Amino acid sequence: MSHSDHGHDAAIAAEAFSTIDVWVMMGFGIIGFFMNRHGFSAAPLVMGLILGAMVEETFSQSMIIYDNNFMMMFESKIVILFFALTVVSLTSPFWSLLRGKK
Numbered sequence: 001m002s003h004s005d006h007g008h009d010a011a012i013a014a015e016a017f018s019t020i021d022v023w024v025m026m027g028f029g030i031i032g033f034f035m036n037r038h039g040f041s042a043a044p045l046v047m048g049l050i051l052g053a054m055v056e057e058t059f060s061q062s063m064i065i066y067d068n069n070f071m072m073m074f075e076s077k078i079v080i081l082f083f084a085l086t087v088v089s090l091t092s093p094f095w096s097l098l099r100g101k102k
Helices: 002-018 019-037 043-065 069-077 077-101
Strands: none
Touching: 019 043, 069 077
């Protein structure tokens, strides 16, 4: 690859970016700045963005399997276990706040 080919590749990459891409990058940059400023890690946000689509697709498949009856999923013990673990992990930060106020 010659030196002049690198300039051509950069021009193609620049054309691939749209104005919306720049706004999205700026938006996530601002969100990341405020998350960092207030002590939040960026890792959960990135994981949510990456895994969110997969979780949504799997949930849609589950709703098809269970004829759109959400409560039928709770007939399985493993579902109840994971749901309980999710509730515990999401509410545990509030437990320490409640204990501290007493």
